[in-house]
Amino acid sequence: MAKVTIDGFETEVPDGTTILNAARQIGGDIVPPAMCYYSTLKGSGGKCRTCLVKVTKGSEKDPRPMPKLVASCQTTVMDGMEVANITSDEVVKARAGVVEFLLLNHPLDCPICDQAGECHLQDLAFEHGAANTRYEFERRTFEKIDIGPYIKLHMTRCILCYRCVFVANQLTDNRVHGILGRGDHAEISTFIEKSIDNEFSGNVIDVCPVGALTDRTFRFKSRVWFLNPMDAHRECPTCSGKAVVWMYGHEIYRVTARKDKYGEVQDFICNTCRFEKKSPQDWTIEGARDIDRHSVIAQGHYDETAQTVR
Numbered sequence: 145m146a147k148v149t150i151d152g153f154e155t156e157v158p159d160g161t162t163i164l165n166a167a168r169q170i171g172g173d174i175v176p177p178a179m180c181y182y183s184t185l186k187g188s189g190g191k192c193r194t195c196l197v198k199v200t201k202g203s204e205k206d207p208r209p210m211p212k213l214v215a216s217c218q219t220t221v222m223d224g225m226e227v228a229n230i231t232s233d234e235v236v237k238a239r240a241g242v243v244e245f246l247l248l249n250h251p252l253d254c255p256i257c258d259q260a261g262e263c264h265l266q267d268l269a270f271e272h273g274a275a276n277t278r279y280e281f282e283r284r285t286f287e288k289i290d291i292g293p294y295i296k297l298h299m300t301r302c303i304l305c306y307r308c309v310f311v312a313n314q315l316t317d318n319r320v321h322g323i324l325g326r327g328d329h330a331e332i333s334t335f336i337e338k339s340i341d342n343e344f345s346g347n348v349i350d351v352c353p354v355g356a357l358t359d360r361t362f363r364f365k366s367r368v369w370f371l372n373p374m375d376a377h378r379e380c381p382t383c384s385g386k387a388v389v390w391m392y393g394h395e396i397y398r399v400t401a402r403k404d405k406y407g408e409v410q411d412f413i414c415n416t417c418r419f420e421k422k423s424p425q426d427w428t429i430e431g432a433r434d435i436d437r438h439s440v441i442a443q444g445h446y447d448e449t450a451q452t453v454r
C-alpha cells in the first residue's frame with residue numbers, strides 16, 4: 145500500500161494505483177479531469193493531457209519533486225508522494241493551455257451539438273477556456289460521415305482521444321475503424337468502404353467525450369436537458385439490459401448506457417437495446433436517474449417517482 149496526499153487530502157491506495165485513481169478515491173473537486181482515460185478500456189489515457197498534475201514530493205524515500213507536470217492517469221503513486229492539482233497555479237495554467245490546444249480545431253458549435261450538456265470539453269471550456277482564440281490559421285474541416293446505420297461522425301469535433309478505437313478493439317470482435325494519418329492529418333476513419341456494424345458498436349457514442357460520434361436515431365431530436373433520464377432494464381439475451389432511457393413525457397427519445405460520476409459507462413449495452421427499443425413497453429422503468437455531474441442536465445429538477453410501464 146502507498147500513502148499519497150493530493151491537494152492536502154491523504155489517502156492510502158494499493159501499489160500501482162495511478163494518481164488519477166487515487167484522487168477519485170478521495171473524490172470531490174481535487175479529481176483531475178480526464179478526456180481520454182477510461183478505467184475499463186485497456187491502454188486508454190496519456191493522449192489528451194487534461195489530467196496534468198504537479199508532483200511536489202516524489203516519495204518518502206526520494207522527496208525530490210518531479211521536474212515537469214505529469215499525466216495523472218499514467219503516473220503511479222509512490223509511498224509518501226504529494227501531489228498538487230487545483231492548488232497549483234502552474235497546473236491550472238497548464239490545463240487552460242491544454243483546453244486552448246484542444247479547441248484549436250474544435251468548433252464551438254455547442255448550440256447545435258447533440259453532446260451539449262454532457263460534453264466534457266464543454267465543461268472544460270467553461271471552466272478554463274479563454275474568450276478568444278489566438279489561432280490564426282485555417283481550421284481542419286471534414287465532411288460528416290455516416291459510419292453504419294446508427295452512427296454519424298463529425299470529425300471536426302474529434303479530439304483524437306482513441307476511446308472509440310479501444311471500444312471497437314476490446315468490446316467488439318471485428319474492429320473496422322481506427323485513426324488514419326498523423327499530426328494534423330490524423331482522423332478517425334473506417335477502413336475503405338466499411339461501416340461499423342456489430343452488436344456493441346453503439347458504445348463508441350457513449351465513450352466519445354465530445355460530440356464527434358452521435359446517435360443517428362436521436363440527432364437533433366431534443367436538447368438532453370429537456371429530457372428526463374430514467375434507469376430502466378429489460379431482459380436482453382445480448383447485454384445486461386441495464387440502461388438509461390431519456391424520456392419526454394411517455395416517449396423514449398434515446399437510450400444510453402448508465403454512466404458513473406466520471407462519465408464512464410458502467411455496463412456496455414448492445415445496439416438492440418440502444419437503437420431499437422424506444423417504446424416504454426420494452427422497458428421496466430426503475431426511477432429517475434441521478435445525474436451528479438455538474439451538468440446542466442442535473443439542473444432539471446424533475447422528481448419522478450419510480451414507475452413501471454408494463
Ligand code: SF4
Nearest residue numbers: 302303305306308352
Ligand atoms: S471520435 Fe470521439 S471517442 Fe473517437 S477518438 Fe474522436 S473524440 Fe475520441
Ligand code: FES
Nearest residue numbers: 190192193195217
Ligand atoms: S486523461 Fe490523462 S492524458 Fe488524457
